[in-house]
Amino acid sequence: MKKRSLFIILLFSCIAFYGQNHTHQGNLALSYPNIPGYLSLKADLHQHTVFSDGNVWPSIRVQESLRENLDAISLTEHLEYQPHLEDIPHPDRNRAYHLALEEAQDHDLLIVPGSEITRSEPIGHSNAVFISDANKILNDAPETAFSEAKKQRAFVFWNHPAWHAQSPTGTPIMSDFQKERIKNGELHGIEVINSLDYAEESLALALEYNLTVMGTSDVHGLIAWDYTEKGDHRPITLVFAKERTLPSLREALFAGRTAAIFNDLMVGRAEYLEPLIKASVEVLSASYIEDTAVLELELKNICSSDLLFENQMPYTFYTKAPIFEIKAGETVVLRIKTLDILTELNLRLAALGAYTAPKQHPVISWKVKVM
Numbered sequence: 001m002k003k004r005s006l007f008i009i010l011l012f013s014c015i016a017f018y019g020q021n022h023t024h025q026g027n028l029a030l031s032y033p034n035i036p037g038y039l040s041l042k043a044d045l046h047q048h049t050v051f052s053d054g055n056v057w058p059s060i061r062v063q064e065s066l067r068e069n070l071d072a073i074s075l076t077e078h079l080e081y082q083p084h085l086e087d088i089p090h091p092d093r094n095r096a097y098h099l100a101l102e103e104a105q106d107h108d109l110l111i112v113p114g115s116e117i118t119r120s121e122p123i124g125h126s127n128a129v130f131i132s133d134a135n136k137i138l139n140d141a142p143e144t145a146f147s148e149a150k151k152q153r154a155f156v157f158w159n160h161p162a163w164h165a166q167s168p169t170g171t172p173i174m175s176d177f178q179k180e181r182i183k184n185g186e187l188h189g190i191e192v193i194n195s196l197d198y199a200e201e202s203l204a205l206a207l208e209y210n211l212t213v214m215g216t217s218d219v220h221g222l223i224a225w226d227y228t229e230k231g232d233h234r235p236i237t238l239v240f241a242k243e244r245t246l247p248s249l250r251e252a253l254f255a256g257r258t259a260a261i262f263n264d265l266m267v268g269r270a271e272y273l274e275p276l277i278k279a280s281v282e283v284l285s286a287s288y289i290e291d292t293a294v295l296e297l298e299l300k301n302i303c304s305s306d307l308l309f310e311n312q313m314p315y316t317f318y319t320k321a322p323i324f325e326i327k328a329g330e331t332v333v334l335r336i337k338t339l340d341i342l343t344e345l346n347l348r349l350a351a352l353g354a355y356t357a358p359k360q361h362p363v364i365s366w367k368v369k370v371m
Contacts, residue, residue, distance in 0.1 A: 029069035038240035046216030052077035074114035093134035122175035157189030162199035215260025235262040
């Protein structure tokens with residue numbers, strides 16, 4: 001009897017402990033610092049479920065996103081391509097959104113209503129998010145579909161323009177159709193990262209046509225199978241918003257305040273990418289080794305991306321190559337030969353894993369007070 005009582009006590013103790021410490025976040029939860037004036041919201045606005053050509057129920061997409069600590073998602077089902085329609089008939093094209101919204105109602109996750117307009121080239125695929133009714137966007141004429149999305153005040157971005165199935169050379173082609181949509185205010189963004197692919201030509205188009213830089217998973221299967229079990233994070237768009245709300249997220253997308261992130265790759269405009277990388281590195285200490293002019297800095301990477309840097313200072317390193325890495329969540333020690341004893345150091349590093357334009361890396365500066 002005593003053994004049974006002890007077992008019951010231990011059992012309920014374990015249940016109580018689990019209840020207190022249970023979290024939806026997994027080991028690969030994503031974290032990025034805010035930048036001055038804005039919150040850094042982690043969003044994946046291109047995903048699929050069984051309500052188009054995906055393989056999972058909408059609630060799974062919500063659960064995956066909670067495990068990865070995302071702030072916002074959109075289930076952008078193909079409007080025109082519905083391979084599971086015989087098994088899962090749904091005359092309402094908003095159904096996946098409503099199911100995701102229901103699953104997320106007790107959690108801190110923003111659900112963005114959206115759909116994918118799916119056509120062959122040169123029209124291609126585009127996501128319309130922040131829509132009010134997907135059914136009204138389903139239209140035979142592609143021009144009408146885009147104009148309806150505009151009526152609904154949707155943010156529309158061009159999906160995987162470098163996808164080889166759409167462009168055999170793997171190079172995006174800005175057709176007259178896209179140019180007309182931009183001119184009409186019906187196309188606002190472009191994916192520079194889709195799934196495993198980064199296209200610098202898409203980044204060039206974003207800069208040339210003033211389109212918002214986007215990064216998405218475009219996941220159809222399980223995030224675990226496609227990404228996390230392979231040691232990858234899903235690609236995301238960091239949206240620099242004034243508040244953690246749907247209206248603020250939408251405003252930031254239209255304003256172009258984004259960066260596309262995939263593992264250790266960061267892509268975006270310099271005005272947002274530079275402060276993000278700067279905020280991602282904390283200087284823990286700065287002091288001279290006794291009786292030397294060798295300054296010792298301890299740096300910590302507080303974001304989820306490994307950061308690769310190259311020295312851009314007039315001073316050289318001691319016991320370290322000019323190119324070095326700080327892995328996510330880890331620290332490194334730099335020993336810098338300053339020749340003279342300084343009270344302040346202008347630490348200047350080129351972020352080699354980041355791009356503000358094709359083949360162009362941002363150079364980040366930190367003003368470091370020396371103890």
